[in-house]
Amino acid sequence: MPTIEVSYNDLCKLVGKKIPLEELKERSLWQAKAEFENATKQGNYLRMTLKPADTNRPDLWSAEGIARVLRAYYGKGGLPQYKMKRSGITVKADVKVKRVRPYTVCAVVRGLKITEEVLLQSIQLQEKVAGTFGRGRRDVAIGIYDLSRIKPPIYYTAAKPDELAFVPLEFKQKLTLREILKQHPKGKEFGHLLADAEEYPVFIDSDENVLSMPPIVNSDFTGKVTTQTRDVFIECSGFDMKRLKTALNIVALALADRGGRLETVDVFIEGKKFTTPDLTPKQIEVDVAYARSLSGLDLNAKEFAALLKKQLYDVTVKGAKLAVSYPSFRQDIMHPCDVVEDAIIAYGYENLSPIVVPATTKGSLHPTEAFTSRLEEILVGLGLQQVASYTLTNKRFLFERMNVGHAPVAEIANPQSENWSCFRNSLLPSILEFLAANRHVEYPHEVFEIGDCVLLNESTDTKTRDVRKLAVALTDVTIAYERIASMLDALMRNLGLAYVLKRSQHNSFTPDRVAEVVVNGHSLGYIGEIHPQVLNNWGLEKPVVAFEIDVDRLSANT
Amino acid sequence: MYRLTAEGKKYLDKGLPEINLVLYVREKGPTNIKHIQKELDEASVAVNWALRNKWIEMRGGDVHVVQTPQKYDVEDALKLVEKGRAPSDGLLPTLLKRRLVEEVRETLEHRAQKMVGSDIGTLTEDLIKTGAWKQVKLKPYNVEAVGKQIYPGKRQPYFAFLAQIKRKLVELGFKEYRGPSVELEFWNFDALYQPQGHPARDWTQTYSMKTPQGGRLPDRKVVNAVKAAHERGGDTGSTGWGYSWSEERAARLMPRAHDTAITPRLLVSGIEIPGKYFNISRCYRPDIIDATHAVEFDQMGGIVVDRNVTLRHLLGVLKEFATEVTGVKKVKFVPSYFPFTEPSVEAFGYHEELGWIEVGGAGIFRPELTQPLGIKEPVIAWGMGIGRLAMLTYGIKDIRYLFAQDLAWLRKTPVR
Numbered sequence: 010m011p012t013i014e015v016s017y018n019d020l021c022k023l024v025g026k027k028i029p030l031e032e033l034k035e036r037s038l039w040q041a042k043a044e045f046e047n048a049t050k051q052g053n054y055l056r057m058t059l060k061p062a063d064t065n066r067p068d069l070w071s072a073e074g075i076a077r078v079l080r081a082y083y084g085k086g087g088l089p090q091y092k093m094k095r096s097g098i099t100v101k102a103d104v105k106v107k108r109v110r111p112y113t114v115c116a117v118v119r120g121l122k123i124t125e126e127v128l129l130q131s132i133q134l135q136e137k138v139a140g141t142f143g144r145g146r147r148d149v150a151i152g153i154y155d156l157s158r159i160k161p162p163i164y165y166t167a168a169k170p171d172e173l174a175f176v177p178l179e180f181k182q183k184l185t186l187r188e189i190l191k192q193h194p195k196g197k198e199f200g201h202l203l204a205d206a207e208e209y210p211v212f213i214d215s216d217e218n219v220l221s222m223p224p225i226v227n228s229d230f231t232g233k234v235t236t237q238t239r240d241v242f243i244e245c246s247g248f249d250m251k252r253l254k255t256a257l258n259i260v261a262l263a264l265a266d267r268g269g270r271l272e273t274v275d276v277f278i279e280g281k282k283f284t285t286p287d288l289t290p291k292q293i294e295v296d297v298a299y300a301r302s303l304s305g306l307d308l309n310a311k312e313f314a315a316l317l318k319k320q321l322y323d324v325t326v327k328g329a330k331l332a333v334s335y336p337s338f339r340q341d342i343m344h345p346c347d348v349v350e351d352a353i354i355a356y357g358y359e360n361l362s363p364i365v366v367p368a369t370t371k372g373s374l375h376p377t378e379a380f381t382s383r384l385e386e387i388l389v390g391l392g393l394q395q396v397a398s399y400t401l402t403n404k405r406f407l408f409e410r411m412n413v414g415h416a417p418v419a420e421i422a423n424p425q426s427e428n429w430s431c432f433r434n435s436l437l438p439s440i441l442e443f444l445a446a447n448r449h450v451e452y453p454h455e456v457f458e459i460g461d462c463v464l465l466n467e468s469t470d471t472k473t474r475d476v477r478k479l480a481v482a483l484t485d486v487t488i489a490y491e492r493i494a495s496m497l498d499a500l501m502r503n504l505g506l507a508y509v510l511k512r513s514q515h516n517s518f519t520p521d522r523v524a525e526v527v528v529n530g531h532s533l534g535y536i537g538e539i540h541p542q543v544l545n546n547w548g549l550e551k552p553v554v555a556f557e558i559d560v561d562r563l564s565a566n567t
Numbered sequence: 568m569y570r571l572t573a574e575g576k577k578y579l580d581k582g583l584p585e586i587n588l589v590l591y592v593r594e595k596g597p598t599n600i601k602h603i604q605k606e607l608d609e610a611s612v613a614v615n616w617a618l619r620n621k622w623i624e625m626r627g628g629d630v631h632v633v634q635t636p637q638k639y640d641v642e643d644a645l646k647l648v649e650k651g652r653a654p655s656d657g658l659l660p661t662l663l664k665r666r667l668v669e670e671v672r673e674t675l676e677h678r679a680q681k682m683v684g685s686d687i688g689t690l691t692e693d694l695i696k697t698g699a700w701k702q703v704k705l706k707p708y709n710v711e712a713v714g715k716q717i718y719p720g721k722r723q724p725y726f727a728f729l730a731q732i733k734r735k736l737v738e739l740g741f742k743e744y745r746g747p748s749v750e751l752e753f754w755n756f757d758a759l760y761q762p763q764g765h766p767a768r769d770w771t772q773t774y775s776m777k778t779p780q781g782g783r784l785p786d787r788k789v790v791n792a793v794k795a796a797h798e799r800g801g802d803t804g805s806t807g808w809g810y811s812w813s814e815e816r817a818a819r820l821m822p823r824a825h826d827t828a829i830t831p832r833l834l835v836s837g838i839e840i841p842g843k844y845f846n847i848s849r850c851y852r853p854d855i856i857d858a859t860h861a862v863e864f865d866q867m868g869g870i871v872v873d874r875n876v877t878l879r880h881l882l883g884v885l886k887e888f889a890t891e892v893t894g895v896k897k898v899k900f901v902p903s904y905f906p907f908t909e910p911s912v913e914a915f916g917y918h919e920e921l922g923w924i925e926v927g928g929a930g931i932f933r934p935e936l937t938q939p940l941g942i943k944e945p946v947i948a949w950g951m952g953i954g955r956l957a958m959l960t961y962g963i964k965d966i967r968y969l970f971a972q973d974l975a976w977l978r979k980t981p982v983r
Contacts, residue, residue, distance in 0.1 A: 039901055042903075044901070062903050064904060065906075141766070144766050251809070302877060304877060305877025306879075343805045343807065343808075344805035344933065345804065346931075350902075350909050350910035353902075354910075358902060363879055363880075363882035363883040363885075364882070365883040365887060366873065366887075368740040369841055370740040370839070370842060371740060371742075372736060372737035372740045372843070373742050374733060375743040377745065378743060378745075382730060392719065392720040393720045394721055395720075395721065395722050395723040395977075397723045398970055399862050399970055400849060419749055419778060419779065420776065421776060421777060422777035423775055423853065425853045426856075432749070442972065443972050443974075446973070447972070447974040454974060463748050463749060465778070471779075471820060472820065473747060473748070473779060473820075475747055475748050
């Protein structure tokens with residue numbers, strides 16, 4: 010979710026109305042799905058931090074975008090109108106870009122008065138659109154240039170890493186494309202996007218000045234927009250024409266909202282001409298009955314239409330249906346439900362009265378959870394402290410520390426840390442880890458854990474099975490096996506279960522001091538004294554007796 | 568109380584056999600053992616104890632005296648017992664073993680009677696049964712002394728909290744459902760109409776599995792309907808996302824990234840209408856771990872489904888949770904965004920100290936999600952940050968503490 014900074018005064022100026030801060034916070038900003046985070050005073054200005062809620066609405070990630078919606082909310086609304094002329098400028102894409110970054114769309118905006126605030130908003134918007142909507146510049150990279158320094162036509166082509174050199178933004182000397190990736194901060198940050206490319210994309214003008222190397226960095230000569238700049242050239246490059254057009258419209262319209270005059274650019278890609286920006290509104294039809302049933306609002310077609318106008322829509326009522334036109338930069342509308350939500354937002358969530366769903370259904374716990382709480386009651390009654398640990402762990406803890414050989418486990422391909430790189434298949438390591446972390450806490454320690462383990466299982470659709478297990482461990486200066494045997498016995502008797510202990514072997518337990526817990530001929534787990542080698546491995550200094558049993562199988566036998 | 572046995576009395580009268588032996592050999596000089604056995608009463612007992620006391624030695628079948636006792640503690644002890652006094656604790660076992668003294672079985676009355684008139688520390692069964700307590704003075708206890716610290720068995724605080732929440736939800740008519748920890752991307756994302764190229768599906772945002780790999784997709788019908796919804800909207804009246812949907816991608820396995828992952832499974836398994844369902848599920852994301860991001864965390868969520876539920880019913884559900892489950896008094900709603908619901912809502916509750924806090928999010932599932940899964944009715948999906956709520960309840964500042972490996976903390980955290 011992006012966070013944006015907006016000047017309160019600037020926003021009011023863009024809306025053309027002094028909106029009280031409280032009203033902005035509590036009502037009007039929600040119209041643009043923007044949550045007010047905080048405001049700080051900077052000199053005479055109030056800077057607001059806003060959190061646009063919708064990750065699918067990049068048009069709302071700037072002061073201009075939010076102001077556009079607020080103008081509709083406070084004014085008469087409807088589709089925003091923009092005038093556009095042809096610039097006569099062409100951009101020609103070379104076939105060489107096809108493999109590395111195939112598409113670009115461009116625009117020109119003239120007659121701008123760029124203030125510091127405009128510059129700030131423009132940079133912020135580019136960053137958010139390319140970063141979040143453009144997925145870290147991979148899908149969409151944006152460049153804005155001082156048009157007066159460019160000689161059209163412009164060429165979008167690709168060059169070998171050492172073939173071309175230019176002065177990148179904020180640098181003094183020329184660097185080759187290869188050097189830019191290594192030395193320029195943006196090269197280091199975004200260079201991975203060109204890691205597999207043999208040639209790097211570049212925009213070059215007719216004077217053979219490099220405009221930029223997308224998606225990395227602009228040139229210092231043409232690609233630097235300042236408060237002196239009047240006319241700008243904008244390009245968006247990437248892989249998906251639809252996304253590029255959306256991004257271009259958002260960036261160009263933000264400047265048009267600052268008083269700039271929009272002009273189109275003809276882009277030629279593989280012999281096809283694209284004239285952009287393309288501001289043609291899009292259409293969708295919404296059934297009024299559907300709008301009523303989704304919203305729970307008892308409104309008629311005209312009333313819904315009026316609400317939608319406040320959200321930048323044009324609406325024609327056609328009987329029981331609404332023919333809706335919406336702005337070109339909305340790429341999030343896929344279904345009438347997207348339009349209905351905007352109508353409800355215009356109505357105001359604060360004006361909706363909640364309806365309580367009658368409690369006609371009967372609630373219940375999942376059987377595993379219900380059984381778990383029975384176990385907990387008995388174990389707490391035995392004076393045991395319940396502990397909880399993560400289900401993720403590592404193979405060192407599961408195998409080496411437990412003195413058992415490696416076996417396949419459910420393992421994560423991209424762990425953040427080796428410490429949490431696989432699912433546990435047993436609770437004993439978890440409970441010993443707990444005891445090891447509490448070596449210096451007053452003894453005795455008598456603890457239990459009930460939790461899920463993940464076991465590999467070819468027969469399920471996920472090739473794994475979640476198994477709930479129970480482990481109990483007792484430790485003190487000396488601790489008798491009889492104590493843990495009594496605990497198990499108390500548990501079993503209170504579940505009404507007959508069981509036998511069968512002498513067994515398990516490398517985590519001391520030889521000849523371990524048994525299997527058997528119910529109805531099924532082995533449910535092990536009970537015994539933890540092997541001194543295992544104690545050494547965990548850094549435990551006092552003897553531990555423990556048992557671990559499969560709760561699901563236990564439950565199946567009760 | 569102890570008294571002499573017949574043998575004890577005899578020994579006190581005629582001397583202990585081991586003393587008699589020493590006196591005899593001292594007078595006669597070294598004497599053959601066989602001769603002694605013939606001449607002296609209880610010769611073997613006498614030899615045994617005299618040897619043990621190192622008074623005599625055996626040299627080739629002859630008994631030699633090496634030391635003559637001046638005083639014998641066993642004899643002294645017998646004299647004490649005869650006077651009605653207790654022998655020393657050290658000697659008592661020997662005397663009892665040699666059957667020289669025996670314990671006098673006193674009557675209840677006798678024992679109780681002996682305490683009459685004295686100051687008594689411990690109130691005994693004898694005093695209570697006989698009523699003798701009326702005639703004794705029970706010494707005052709230091710009742711203001713704080714007891715020694717002991718630790719009862721307890722639930723883990725966070726788990727106890729979750730159990731309380733669950734109980735509340737069951738009371739409100741919700742059924743609990745579960746799902747697997749390792750999940751197919753199909754259920755975690757695709758069935759929830761999350762496009763395959765969505766940034767949330769990037770490897771930096773979610774874990775993927777090294778072992779095992781490649782799960783099994785469900786029923787062909789469901790897979791095809793989900794594919795159609797993603798590509799061009801299928802029969803849902805949507806444009807779809809407009810890309811080519813990959814079955815192979817959908818079959819990938821991952822640790823469940825959010826609780827809603829298990830909801831499409833519930834929807835295809837057949838649900839009751841009307842129906843209310845909830846789950847609390849462990850979720851896994853490769854976040855940088857800090858005070859608000861743990862290695863793994865629980866999410867609570869679920870659905871409410873009925874023929875005619877609207878956004879206003881959804882607000883009703885959220886309001887009920889906020890007041891019943893989180894205990895806030897005032898609730899407000901604001902627009903929100905979730906990829907799988909439209910419209911979407913966030914609820915804020917008014918907390919006495921913290922002001923407005925997020926208490927839950929909800930929305931109506933998009934038709935692109937429900938229709939491919941065979942659900943015709945509107946489905947309200949809701950969720951709450953359960954870990955954050957637990958932190959508020961327990962006054963915990965760091966989410967990692969919910970799973971603290973800290974026994975001292977567990978012992979001192981009060982039961983709620």
